[in-house]
Amino acid sequence: MSPSDRRRTYAELTEGTAADIAGQLAERRQRLERRLAGVRHTLAVLSGKGGVGKSLIAANLAACLADQGASVGVLDADLNGPSMPRLLGVERSSLRVEGDGIAPAVGAAAVKVMSMDLWLEGPDSPVRWRGTESGSFLWRGTLEANALREFLSDTAWGDLDYLILDLPPGTDRIAPVHDLLPGLGGALAVTIPSELSRFVVSKSLTMVKELGIPIVGYVENMSGYLCPDCGRIGPLFSTEAAPFEGVPRLAAVPFDPRFGAEGDAGRPDVLGRPDAPAARAVRDLARAVRQFYENGS
Amino acid sequence: MKFLCVDCDAQMKSVESAAPGDGTMAITFRCPNCDRQVAMLTNPMETRMVDSLCVDLSDSAAEAQPFESVRSHLETRHPDPSGPDPVWSDEAEKRLGRVPGFVRGTVRKLYMEWARERGLSEITLTVMDEARAQLGIEEM
């Protein structure tokens, strides 16, 4: 039999490539697994819809859990619109190496934060990948997937009770997270009482279900307007929020200008004004989240 | 990616890679048996596709540093967190940017080591030229 009659296949060439790409990929996976071995619970905060308060709620939830004694990390999965360092009052400082990773920044209530924002030159710098100016789409997705993987595996998270991932808007954004973290512990949806939000968020929830990710429940944000003068809560939207079938509503957070302003200034209001209705709602949420993970319900 | 010398039924080994600086890339493979050589040439599009996978295709692929792909692909970023590394001048960084990403990491390390060994705090075009001549990394 001459060689050309039966050529050896790729798998039969056992010497491996010089660069051993498969080895590199396996090494990455192991690195990720080693890192996450110290993380007890993972939670993705998502909505599908933009601007409904995912990040504000994620920051307050993280601060609340940490304040109650848990060790908490936040991974800002919004690579192009990072907001977590700001919402958790992280000071801009240089990144440093810690062991085999990069130390996360530390924000309010000692919450650990990793965000693209920490890698940028200044507060106004946009995220720009080298070589993606023209026809960027093809490799941009891959670069982002790689960055997300590194955020998970190359951050020196240490031992965490909760790692909270703040997702960017977009109903499909949970998929790459699920690829990296097939064991993702739960998803928390944030919605507002508008038909449009409901419509988009239910798409995200369908996606979450299809991927087999446990759904912790949903938060109804801006569920009413808190009047700063009289303290009464009135309706903010003309529609009543219809529930998502089979998905528990964990908390209803009113629209409260101070809750928003304080949060945006890096002082999670759940700690600053613990008696305000929004803070109480965040504590309801934290309780429900703890129950979900501790009791498996 | 592997290359098989069909006549010898032997797996070819990569012997050199070159980047002329226009986004294209050439990797030469040689059959250990009959010495026949082939070159794999990639156009800028193909180069980038391999590049975006962020795997190091060079022979001396060292274990990846933490945040390697963020560090090597992000346009604006904080200073390198690994400490007192020599800094790159703008022109030097630009020239390095012309090296295809899948060998850039290794090439960067080569220059860094070379500069560190000589106690240089900055990598300039002159330093690159000098290192290039000594290290024999033409076109990179």
Ligand SMILES: Nc1ncnc2c1ncn2[C@@H]1O[C@H](COP(=O)(O)OP(=O)(O)OP(=O)(O)O)[C@@H](O)[C@H]1O
């Ligand atoms: N309950 C609330 N009361 C007051 N302000 C709020 C409330 N919820 C959100 N906001 C404000 O609305 C703005 C958008 O919120 P946030 O950035 O958290 O939304 P998001 O869903 O994360 O947005 P994106 O989809 O862009 O990531 C912020 O300025 C935030 O402070």
Ligand SMILES: [Mg+2]
């Ligand atoms: Mg957000």
Ligand SMILES: [Zn+2]
């Ligand atoms: Zn041969």
